[in-house]
Amino acid sequence: MRIQPRITTRFLVMAMMLSTLTLYAVRAQSAGPPANRTGQSIRQAPQSAHSTPDQESWLKELMGLTRTKHGVSQYSRNHASVLRAFIPVVSEPSKSTVIVLCNNKQVALGTIVRNDGFIVTKASQLDGPATCQLNDGTRYEARLLNKDDKTDLAMLKISAEYLPTIQWQSSGSPLRGSWVVTPGVDSLPITAGIVSLLPHRVRGGKIGVQLGESEQGPRVHFVLPGSGAEKAGVKPGDVITAVNGRFVETVDSLINAITTYAPGDRVHLAVLRNNQKIQLPVPLGNRSGRLGSSHASFQQRLGGPLSHRRVGFAAVLEHDSVLKPEQCGGPLVDLNGRALGINIARASRVASFAIPTDEVLTLLPALMVDPTTPVSHARQESTLLKVPFPPANLPETSRR
C-alpha cells in the first residue's frame, strides 16, 4: 500500500517535466537565429537542446524538488510557479537585455537603447574592457563611451545593427503596489516585485565636516563631534585633495565624491596638513554626519550582497525585487514590457533601485556622444539635440 503515493508522485513529476519541456521547445523556436545582425561576433554561445544548469535548477525548482540556497519554498513569491506568469511580459524586453561581462565574468546587465549598438549599463560595475552578450548568445566587444556619476549610468557601444531596442514607459511612475519585472536574457524573468516607494532622493554618507574653498582645494573649517571625520583624526585647516584616489579640487566635487558612498562605508581621504600629505581612513556617518550603528548595516546585508554604489541618487524608483549587484543595469519593466527605468542598485535587504525612465531619457543624448569625436563636432551635435553638453569626461582615477 505504501508504494502507491510514490507512484502517483512520480507520475505527476513526469507529467510536469513534459509540460515544461514543451514550454522550452516553444521558446527555442521563437528565439531562432539572429537575423540582420552585423558586426564581429566573438563567440557563439552553444545553442544546445539540452537544458543548461540554470534551466535544470529551474525545472527542479518548478517541481518543488529542491530548495535553493536562499530557501525558496514552493510558496515563495519568486518561485518559478509565480514567475511563469511573467514569461509573456518579458518576451520582448529580454531581447533588449544583454549580459555585460568583464574578465569573462558577469558584472551587470545592460539595456539596448538604440538599434545600432548603444547599450546603457551600471557604470560602477565595469572593471576593465567590457563584453556584451546578447539574448541569442552572441558576444561583442564593447567600447565605453561615457559615464554619468550622478546616476551611475554608463553608455557602451558595440558594433552591431538592427538590435531590438527597449520600449520606454515615460509617463511617470506606476503607483506603489504595482508589479514590476526584471527581465534577464532568458524566457523567465530574473525576478518580479512591486513598487515600494515612488521616485525619491537617496542621500549618501557624510564625513561630518564643514568646508570652504581654498587655493589648495576644499579646506576643513569645522569637524562635527561624533562624526567619522573626528574619529579618523581630521582637523580644522586640513585640505582634502582626494577621495579613494580620485582627486577633488572644489567643495562640490568633494561632496559629489563622498555622497556616492553609503553610511557605514569607509573612504580614504588624501589630506594636506602643514604641507605634508597624509592618508586618513574615514568611516561615513548618516545624514546628520554622525556615525550610525554597525548593527543597521549588518542587518541590511542579511540576505545577500549589496551594490557598492547604492546611494547618492537624485531620484530612484524603489521596488522590492530581489536582485544581485551583477543583475543591475538592465531594464525594469511594467506588465506591458515597457521600461519604467534602469535597475541601478541592490540597495538594502528590502530594496532595489531603478533610475526612472524620464531621467534616463534626458541623459541618453549626452551619454551617446562619442568622446573620441572632435569636441567642436560633439558640441554641435548636442546643440542640435537640445541637450546640455555632457559633463567633462574626467579620467576615472587620475594618478600623478
Add this chain to the structure above:
Amino acid sequence: MVGAFVKKIALSDRVRQQRWIGAFLAIGAISFPTLPATFAQQAASRRTELRPLVATASSLPQSLVLSPHLAAIYTGDVPKSIGDLQQMSAYQQALVSQVTPTTVAVQVGATQGSGVIITPDGYVLTAAHVAHQPGLQARLILSDGRMVRGTILGMNKDMDAGMIKIDATASEQNSGPWPFAPMGSASVLKPGSWCLALGHAGGYQKDRGEPAVRFGRILAIQRKVIETDCTLVGGDSGGPLFDMQGKVIGIHSRIGNSLAKNMHVPVDTFRQTWDRLADGQTWGSLLSIIGRPIIGVYGPENSDDPRIGGIMPGSPAEYAGLKTGDVITTFAGRQVKSFTQLKQLVDKREPGDEVVIQLKRNGQTIVVKLVMGGVRRSSISD
C-alpha cells in the same frame, strides 16, 4: 602566544550549536529616564476607555471588492496570465493607498520603529522591543507627515507585542478620528497566501515620507510567529503585515539570515491579551524569542586578560571591527578583568542593546560601539 591555549568557553560552545537567527528590527540606542510618576493614574484612566475589538465598519471602500478569482489567487494560488497580473496590480495599488495612512513611524527615545493604528480612537499596535517600557512617551509620524504624541501601554515580551495609545490631546489640530485598519486573524491563513508589509524600513526619512511597501507570501504559520518573504529590515519593527483585504494579520518583529526569514507577531495575540495590554501591563521576556545576548567573540577562560581568541563570522563583533588578539578593557562602562566576567556582563544585556566597548590593540586604546545580537535558546515554533 595566547592563541595556543584558547579554550572555547561554554558561551562559544552554545553559540556554535545554535543557529544565528538575526535580530530585532528597531533602530538606534535604547536609553530612557525613569518612569513618569503619573503612570499609575494614566493606567487607571485607560481602563474606562472604549476598546473596540472588531471595527464597526469595514475600512475598505467599495472599489476594493475582491473578485472571487483574485480572492482565490491571494489566498494561496498563483497568477497564471498577464490578465491575472494586471488585476493584481490594480487591486494592490488601491489597497496600498488604503492602508498607507494607517501605518505610522514610532519613535521612543532614540529607538525608531513602526506601528499601525487599529481603532479610530488611536490604539496603535507595535513590537515590544520598540515600545520598550510602559508609560513612556512615543512620537508617532503619520504618512502625511503629521506628528502626534502617544503613550506606551502594555507589552507582551514573550511574543514581542506592544501597544501604544495616541494621546487624546495629541495636538490642537490633530485629535482623530484616526485612519485605522481593522485586525484580521492569522489563524485562518494558509502558507501561500499573499500579504503586504508596510513599514519605515531604515527608519523614518523625510525624503520619502510614506512607508515602504513589500509584497510576498506566507511561508509558515505557527502559534507564535508568521514567516513571510515580505523582506524586512531595521525600522520596520512594529509595522503591519496586511492580508489582501487590508486587515492587520501580523506585526513585524525580527529577521534571520535568509530573505525568507521575516518574522511577524500574529495579530491574534493582541486580541487575546487586549485587556492586559490596554491596561499597561508588561510580562514575559524577549529572550524567549531571540535568545541570549551575544557579541560574538570566543576567548580563554580564567585568563588574566580578556583577550579575544576568535570572532564569530557575521557577528556584531565582526561588524564592529573587533579582531582576534584585542583585549577588552571595558564593556558598557564596566571594567573587564577576565573573559568569564565579560560573559557575565554580556548576559546582563538584551539583544538589540547598543554598548560601548573599550579595547587594547597593539598598546593602543580603541573605542567601538556595537549592537548586541541574540542567539536563540529554543525553537521559535515551541
